[in-house]
Amino acid sequence: MATVFYRPQALETIARRTLSEYDPMYLNGSPLAVPIETIIEKTFGLRIEYQYLTNDARELGRMIYDSGITTYYNRDIMDYALMRVEGGTMLIEAALLEDEKSYGRLRFTLAHELAHYIIHKQIFSGTGVAAALYNNDTDEDATEWQANYLAKAILMPNGQIKRCFYALRPVCKTKSEYVCKMAEIFEVSKQAMEIRLKDFALI
Incomplete structure (x- = not known):
């Protein structure tokens, strides 16, 4: 299935709808940090797991759409290994938990992966692909641009x-x-x- 291209205005609307599903009164309240983990786990019923995804934290998040096997970096053996994952799991780079300065990046990564789930789930579900790998690279294709835009519209x-x-x-x-x-x-x-x-x- 081809990627649907969402314009910024449509992504702003999706963000408002997402926050209203969490709390219909949220957008009318005083400005405060969006409880992104609560929205992921309670509103969407997804699981968040923290793992070392790569040896150098170049991949910050991975949305798992279908149950199966994926890779992670096992620091005990200093090599990549396989683990079983359930569909609806959000894997987040564990290194983001180790530095207080990374807190904003951690929250953005969570929102980015949720954005992929909201707007790209229909593309990847059933393909067996643990899709939408979120990297530190600046290159963005259409799906990455959309996920980044929706993430900032949800958090801000x-x-x-x-x-x-x-x-x-x-x-x-x-x-x-x-x-x-x-x-x-x-x-x-x-x-x-x-x-x-x-x-x-x-x-």
């Missing part, structure tokens, strides 16, 4: 970002102050927040 919802930005006007005087403060509030990286604020021409 349109209305809440704008509401938060205008609420901070009395205290934030520079672009970097807005980026730092809002990244802290939404528990994302400063880089991700800067991109999102530029999306809306707020900075």
Whole structure:
């Protein structure tokens, strides 16, 4: 099945719908960090497992659509090994848990894999492919671009970002102050927040 290409406006709508499924009142509340793990596990019924996926953390996440066998990096034997996985499992690079500075990246990886599940599940289910490998590389194909966009739209919802930005006007005087403060509030990286604020021409 071919990839359906979603425009940014459609992905914003999917993000709003996803957050409303979690809590119909969420988008009307005060700006705060999206509980991405709760949404993954409770709203969508997916499992999150932390494993060392590669020897150098080049792959941050892997969405498992069909039950079967996949690889992981076994640090005890310093080599790759096989493990059985159930469909509906999200494998996340365990190294992301080892550094507090990676917390924003961890949350974005979770949202990225959820985005793949939401918009690409029909493409990969039944193929036996543990698809949508999330790498550190900057090259993006259409599915990666869509997953990245939907991830930021889920973690940094349109209305809440704008509401938060205008609420901070009395205290934030520079672009970097807005980026730092809002990244802290939404528990994302400063880089991700800067991109999102530029999306809306707020900075």
